[in-house]
Each structure stands twice: as C-alpha cells, then as structure tokens.
Amino acid sequence: MDNINIGLGFRRELTEAFLTGEVNPDFIEVAPENWIDIGGYWEHVFNKITDEKPLILHGLSLSIGSPEDIDLNFLKKIKKMIEDYNVNIYSEHLSFAKFNNAHLYDLLPLPFRYDAVKHIVDRINRVQDFLKMQITLENVSYYTTVEPEMTESEFINEIVKHSGCGLLLDVNNVYVNSVNHGYNMHEFINSMPLDSVRYIHMAGHKKISEDFIIDTHGEPVIGEVFDLFDYTLNKMKTNVPVLLERDFNFPEINELNEELASLRKIAKKHVAHELFI
C-alpha cells in the first residue's frame, strides 16, 4: 500500500462509468446537498457506489460566512449523512451563500477583514462542536475583493489558527486567484498553513483573458496547475486525499483516467521522497 488516495467527484453523468468500473478512483466526493433526502433510483445508485468506495463530503450550503445563526436543522441532516456513510472528511467553502437565511446557491466571497475572521471562527467552532469533528474549509476562487484589511493568505491563516479547522487546499483556485489578483502562486503556497491541509482539490478552469480566469470545473487540469500541485506536495509533510473535480463538459472516460493517473504519478513521487527523509 502506498497510502495514496486519488478521488473523483461522483456526478450523475458518470454513473455508468462508476458502476461498470470504467473509472475506479480510490474514493468519491459528493456535495451532500445533492443527495440528502433523495430516494428512489438515485438513492439506490448512490448506495451501490458508496458501498464500494469511501466517501468524502464537500458541502455547498453551510455558508460559514453568513451573519445569521447556523442552520441546525440543515446541520442535523449533514451529521446524519456523515454517520450513515462513515465519512471522515466534511469539507466546505470559506465563503457565504446566503444572507438572512435566504440562499443564493453560489459561493460568494468574504471580505478579508478582522471582524470577519472572528465571526467565522466562532461559527466554525459551533459547527465543529455540533458535528463533534473537525471540518475542513476550502480556499475559494474569487473575482473581486471588497475593502480588505488583510491579504487572502493572512485571512486563511488566521481562521485556521484560531478555529483549528482543517484546510482544503484547492490548488487550481490558488492558480486562478494568482492570475486574477496578480500574486505569486508559489509564495502563496509557501504562506499556507500546510500542516493543517487535510485534503487537496485539483480542477480545470476557463481562461477569459490574460489576467482573468473563471474557475469552472469544466475543463481539463492544465500543466501549470499540475506543476503547482507537484510544488505543493513537495512542501507538505504528509499525504492527504487528492480529488479531481469535474462538474460538467465531461470528456471521454479515458481522459479522466489519464488525469487521475497523472495525479497519482505526482503523488507517488512524493511518497517515495518521504520514505527517504
């Protein structure tokens, strides 16, 4: 066993490939919001696939940055899914998706401000207390900042440090943000609390112009993002699960398998490196 975990997001369009074993990742990831309360055919398929593969949850609606109280009814459902499917990682986004309890179903950026850090840390603690587990939060891609008092890196570090949450390091988001906001991606990785990284995401994006990229999850992972992944693993001391995200515009299965193989190859290189340390 090389202790490498390379996963793939389970999307309904990929059902046949999963059921036939045409695609065979080490684990799957889903958004719990897309499966909670679902019965019938899709529940049957979901149970079949999760019988075979470990499951990681990557939520969309927790809205950790919202001003209002945590929605405990929603969190109860998340907790039940975590228990029912023996989930070890429940990840979410460092963003907000609702205001005054009204959802918008998108990941909106948080202002990098001191009071926001305090507010979010309190909410993370409430969620972790309720779930009785550490949660893992993702550095999101963002297209604009509003009245920041600190850098994105400082914002993430402060939140991780004071809440004890894990970090889901989305390497593609680091690349996207570095282009959109003109920072050095390697310096950004160096500045991250890498000891707190519990999970890594890799994905494709859409380049709109030289200095503007949209994080789509609908394209293949580009070489520079693979290189940044390699760079990141080289800096990290432990192995964590790595997920290939693909949400639409699905290619032939062999192309997805090639991407999974590329991730495995890079991860393997660093495990070998670790053995000699």
Added chain:
Amino acid sequence: MNYSSETLNIISGFYEYCKTGEIKSAGESLYDKEKIAVYRDLVVNNIKNVLIQAYPITYATLKDGYFDKIVNEFISLHFFETPFLWKMPEEFIDFVAQSKYGEKYNIPFLDDLLLFEWTEIEIHTLKTTDCDNSQSKHGLYINRAAKLLRLNYPVHLFAPFATVNKYGHYFLLVYRTADFDVKFADLQILHAYVFEKLKDNFSVGEILKEFSEITSIEKTSLENNILDFVNVLLKEEILIKK
C-alpha cells in the same frame, strides 16, 4: 454576530447585487462592476438551469421571454428557503401561483403545468423509507410513492396551449414502480374518490358499502368497476398488501 456594521454592509450589498443585479448607491465605489457581474451571472445561470431541468415543458412552452422574465423576478424577489438546490424548483410553484403569472400573462394552465412537472420529480426522488404502513387496519396500504393531483387543465393529456379551452376537473395519479419508473394514470372522478378513501385507510368493503348507500347506480356494475380499479392498483403496486 461579530461583523461590524461596515462589514455587514459589504456582505449585504454584495448579496443584494447578486440577487437583484442592482448595486446600492452607497456601495457603488466598493465594487469592481465588471468582476462582480460574474457572480450575478453565475447565480442567475445556476438557478435558471436547475429550473429548466425541472420544468422542461414549461420552458419549451413559454414564449416571448416569459420564462426568463418570471425566473428573473423569482431570483430577485423570492426568499430561497431550502439549502438543497434540487428542491428549489418546488418553491417556484408557490411563487408563480402567488404572483398570478398565469393570469397576468394569459397562460391559465401555468400553475397546473408546473405542478405536473414537479410531481414527477417528487415521486421519482421520494425516499422509500417514507413508506409507512403501520396505520393500515385491514392489510392494504397505498404506496407512499403515489400521489393524486387535481388539475384544472389537462396538461398531462394535451400540449399545454391546447388545454386553454378545456377547463374542468382532472385527476392524475402519479406513481413509482418497483423499477423506479414514474408512471401517470388519468383517473375518472369515481376512481380518484376510491383512491383517496384507500389512502385514508378505508377498506375496500367499507368503500363499497358507502357507495351502495349513496348512489342509485346499479350495484353490481359499480362494485365491479371499483373492484377492477382496486385490482389495477394492486397489480401496479400502488396498493400494497401488508
């Protein structure tokens, strides 16, 4: 809540812009208009795409941009309660009915069409653990993955605009088979009544007795009609033996 009023205003302004497409005057200088437009587009496209998937017939039927107009107002004005995006289209039904779009745009069948399309999703995704047979007194119970709709326009029988002059009372049974297929059955009023009685835990004998007391229709013929219907329900596993 630890947000300062300034941070709260930033968040609230951003959210409101994404929801309505309008920047509050106080926030004009705070945002890069080109960049925040990306978020507004993502919000609108995401919600619109889920609604199109849920209501493909409505989408194909509404002309002259009515669908887009209603969806835009839905996003701007509606308070989205569910954290589950797949359930969000159910909230669209109430919004459309309360806003009286059917009347406003002269699409009288609109509310029925949305209900018809949503019910297919509802039955398809209903959890089997929702089936509760504990209340059955007489060994038969209705499969919970079955629902009777009362419609004023027969949108299940004709192309939507062909129903405009067919206002009436229609009963549509929507149910799921053991193979997870969703099926539809147009019911006569008598059968709709029997279905509701069975659902209310009346036995077949009690229903037959009730009819023999209140109707003058020839008894054997009526009984046979009801029993034939009950047998169809059993065959289709809409009615299940405990």
